[in-house]
Amino acid sequence: MEVTALCIKLLMIVMMLLSEHDQKVYAASLHIDPNRAQFFVYESLTFHCEGVSDCEVVHESKGKISCNKTNSRTSTGSSCTVTNVYVDDSGKYWFDAGGGNKSNIVNIDVTDGSVIMEIPALPVMEGEDVTLTCRNKTTSSQTLAHFYNYGIFISNSSTGNMIINSVSKSNEGLYKCSISGFGQSPESRMIIRGFGE
Structure with missing residues (x-):
């Protein structure tokens, strides 16, 4: 007792x-x-x-x-x-x-500049899906975008979007994008938070 x-x-x-x-x-x-x-x-x-x-x-x-x-x-x-x-x-x-x-x-x-990348400012939980969007200031139409991680090319997208499914710590890092004829975005860090952090 x-x-x-x-x-x-x-x-x-x-x-x-x-x-x-x-x-x-x-x-x-x-x-x-x-x-x-x-x-x-x-x-x-x-x-x-x-x-x-x-x-x-x-x-x-x-x-x-x-x-x-x-x-x-x-x-x-x-x-x-x-x-x-x-x-x-x-x-x-x-x-x-x-x-x-x-x-x-x-x-x-x-x-x-003329290009930004929409990337979360707040930490993303492991397992979530994240969409990075490359956006041109002068037009809202879908456009071919190129995505980079630590300056290394990783993906093309005809819609301006890059989807990372079920993110993990390995996806954490610096990302930027570019649109031909308009330039490139600044580089921003995506932070991934593990369970229990």
């Missing part, structure tokens, strides 16, 4: 610790909408700060971003919309999660 009570007590402690851990992860969670790492100049994006009432996003070189007019409450925290992004808005972003902790980092690249 005492052993059973002890087991129950230990189980409750473990569950409590896991719950606290989940809350810390949740409270320090930064998301971006749309979830992509590359943007054309003058596009808009929204940062979502989970678990805080005031989304004060920090840029690695500019410091805190002013969101007085666009900061709004959400059901899980708050958000900050940045309109008309520029090349110097490229870089790493996070927010202060309190107690000396900061959220996860989101890295974006803003280009004044």
Whole structure:
């Protein structure tokens, strides 16, 4: 009987610790909408700060971003919309999660070029399917695109899309694309998160 009570007590402690851990992860969670790492100049994006009432996003070189007019409450925290992004808005972003902790980092690249690759800015879970889209600024029609991993050609696509089925850690790395006659996109890292990470 005492052993059973002890087991129950230990189980409750473990569950409590896991719950606290989940809350810390949740409270320090930064998301971006749309979830992509590359943007054309003058596009808009929204940062979502989970678990805080005031989304004060920090840029690695500019410091805190002013969101007085666009900061709004959400059901899980708050958000900050940045309109008309520029090349110097490229870089790493996070927010202060309190107690000396900061959220996860989101890295974006803003280009004044003609081509971007739509690649997730947030980590992708192992086993998920990922679509990389090579997009030309001046036309929305499907076009022949070339995809590269660490600068090495890996695929052609007549639709501008490259689908990676059931991603694994081996798919993690730097990707870019090009469209003949229009140039190439910046290079962005796709991060793959394993189960339990």
